Amino acid sequence: MVTFKLPLSVLLLFLQLNIFLCSAEVLYIPVTKDTTTLQYITEVGQRTPLVPIKLLVHLGGRSLLVDCDKGYKSSTYKSAVCNSTQCSFAKSHACGDCIFKSQLQPGCNNNTCYIWGENPLINSFHDRAEIAEDVLTIGSTPGVHVTWSRFIFTCLLDQDMMRLLAKGVTGIAGFGRESPISLPNQLALDPRFTRKFGLCLSSSTRSRGVIFIGSGPYNIYNPKKIDISKDLVYTKLIANKRGGFVASEEYYIQVSSIRVAGKDVPLNKTLLSINKKNGVGGTRISTATPFTILHTSIYDAFKTAFIKALPKNVTLVDPPIKQFGVCFSSKNIKSTNTGPDLPVIDVVLHKPSAFWRIYGTNSVVQVNKDVMCLAFVGQDQTWEPSIVIGGHQMEENLLVFDLPGKNIGFSSSLKLQQTSCSKYDNTTLG
Numbered sequence: 084m085v086t087f088k089l090p091l092s093v094l095l096l097f098l099q100l101n102i103f104l105c106s107a108e109v110l111y112i113p114v115t116k117d118t119t120t121l122q123y124i125t126e127v128g129q130r131t132p133l134v135p136i137k138l139l140v141h142l143g144g145r146s147l148l149v150d151c152d153k154g155y156k157s158s159t160y161k162s163a164v165c166n167s168t169q170c171s172f173a174k175s176h177a178c179g180d181c182i183f184k185s186q187l188q189p190g191c192n193n194n195t196c197y198i199w200g201e202n203p204l205i206n207s208f209h210d211r212a213e214i215a216e217d218v219l220t221i222g223s224t225p226g227v228h229v230t231w232s233r234f235i236f237t238c239l240l241d242q243d244m245m246r247l248l249a250k251g252v253t254g255i256a257g258f259g260r261e262s263p264i265s266l267p268n269q270l271a272l273d274p275r276f277t278r279k280f281g282l283c284l285s286s287s288t289r290s291r292g293v294i295f296i297g298s299g300p301y302n303i304y305n306p307k308k309i310d311i312s313k314d315l316v317y318t319k320l321i322a323n324k325r326g327g328f329v330a331s332e333e334y335y336i337q338v339s340s341i342r343v344a345g346k347d348v349p350l351n352k353t354l355l356s357i358n359k360k361n362g363v364g365g366t367r368i369s370t371a372t373p374f375t376i377l378h379t380s381i382y383d384a385f386k387t388a389f390i391k392a393l394p395k396n397v398t399l400v401d402p403p404i405k406q407f408g409v410c411f412s413s414k415n416i417k418s419t420n421t422g423p424d425l426p427v428i429d430v431v432l433h434k435p436s437a438f439w440r441i442y443g444t445n446s447v448v449q450v451n452k453d454v455m456c457l458a459f460v461g462q463d464q465t466w467e468p469s470i471v472i473g474g475h476q477m478e479e480n481l482l483v484f485d486l487p488g489k490n491i492g493f494s495s496s497l498k499l500q501q502t503s504c505s506k507y508d509n510t511t512l513g
């Protein structure tokens with residue numbers, strides 16, 4: 084049970100006010116795409132004095148996790164004392180003393196509680212992520228930087244857990260659905276925001292995309308101001324209760340079929356549902372996956388359908404990059420405002436009329452001057468979700484995650500509206 088006492092009473096007050104106040108603001112959090120790793124990175128300010136910290140954006144993460152092994156210095160760091168309201172609020176599973184360092188330090192304090200820390204890039208977990216609070220500045224409402232004086236995060240002393248993070252990245256920003264201390268859930272304790280966020284990833288490594296926190300409007304310029312959160316296709320967010328504690332924070336949707344150029348791809352439909360016994364299968368959305376992963380049997384059928392739907396004058400070539408299974412000459416392919424003119428891919432959601440359309444700009448990557456590849460990866464997903472929707476397919480699309488409504492909305496390519504994720508109001512984001 085979560086119970087509130089001091090010192091969370093201030094937050095509780097916010098929570099109560101939230102019921103009566105109109106939550107009208109939107110917090111803009113800029114997101115960069117890293118050139119070498121293709122990871123999506125956001126930058127926040129933390130500690131006293133304030134230092135900039137780069138974090139990997141992880142939809143299924145339960146907290147803001149910081150690598151404290153690199154010399155965490157702050158006069159306002161406070162670890163959560165065992166059995167405190169912070170511990171129960173963060174759903175801590177354990178409590179203890181610092182036994183693996185000779186000196187107490189952020190990440191290793193006595194009489195402190197922990198939760199699991201995770202790194203999705205290496206699929207690893209650590210049971211001693213110390214719960215703590217410190218000053219955090221994150222994003223802005225256009226014109227105003229937003230600061231929390233006591234933001235709850237987790238502090239981990241294990242270099243090994245930080246493997247594969249892009250250069251300069253020292254933590255992970257978790258946007259998990261259930262954890263009360265994930266970014267969307269904790270930020271919504273502020274009466275200005277709600278437990279709803281929009282993910283708009285930029286396809287460029289030079290211009291930043293954005294995560295909107297709050298109900299909207301999500302304004303983008305084209306150059307005229309438009310609210311891109313209108314006219315989305317919505318489907319239910321599905322909880323994966325059988326997938327263990329990892330899956331519980333992740334975002335799943337029901338994909339009922341895939342269409343290529345309007346034709347259903349023949350798929351084993353069993354794979355498209357989450358197995359009720361072991362939580363395997365189904366479709367997860369992941370910002371920690373650069374290209375959508377398909378179970379090999381789905382990939383093979385999909386690949387065949389895509390090749391069949393290509394114009395006859397397009398020639399297949401040997402993949403220059405091993406990761407991709409289908410590559411072809413781009414010579415006879417026209418370019419349109421939604422990228423190369425290729426068969427459209429429809430990810431069909433809970434009913435045939437609800438689908439997310441993927442155009443050339445999101446279905447392929449140009450790997451060299453003359454060759455493009457289908458930007459999907461076939462993989463043995465026997466113990467994993469059958470489909471993991473990855474970053475490349477989501478770029479320059481808006482995805483809205485409505486947590487109280489348990490819905491997720493898809494805009495399709497913003498190029499259809501002559502705009503992109505980097506054209507948001509970025510005044511003061513410097």
Ligand SMILES: *[C@@H]1O[C@H](CO)[C@@H](O)[C@H](O)[C@H]1NC(C)=O
Nearest residue numbers: 165166167170175176177178
């Ligand atoms: C703290 O909580 C644990 C369970 O999480 C319980 O076993 C323990 O008795 C509590 N200690 C105090 C001092 O209340």
Ligand SMILES: *[C@@H]1O[C@H](CO)[C@@H](O)[C@H](O)[C@H]1NC(C)=O
Nearest residue numbers: 179180181182187192193194
């Ligand atoms: C912290 O806990 C350890 C192990 O229980 C103990 O040896 C040490 O003296 C404690 N340190 C402080 C400063 O209380």
Ligand SMILES: *[C@@H]1O[C@H](CO)[C@@H](O)[C@H](O)[C@H]1NC(C)=O
Nearest residue numbers: 350351352353354364380465
């Ligand atoms: C479909 O997939 C399920 C789950 O992996 C498997 O048990 C079943 O044998 C497959 N059916 C066919 C016809 O391949």
Ligand SMILES: *[C@@H]1O[C@H](CO)[C@@H](O)[C@H](O)[C@H]1NC(C)=O
Nearest residue numbers: 394395396397414415416417
């Ligand atoms: C290739 O084929 C497509 C579709 O059949 C056609 O629209 C296009 O003009 C052709 N391109 C060339 C260069 O022949």
Ligand SMILES: *[C@@H]1O[C@H](CO)[C@@H](O)[C@H](O)[C@H]1NC(C)=O
Nearest residue numbers: 291505506507509510512513
């Ligand atoms: C702000 O947006 C404009 C146009 O959308 C862009 O040219 C500029 O580089 C952006 N500035 C920052 C700091 O991101």
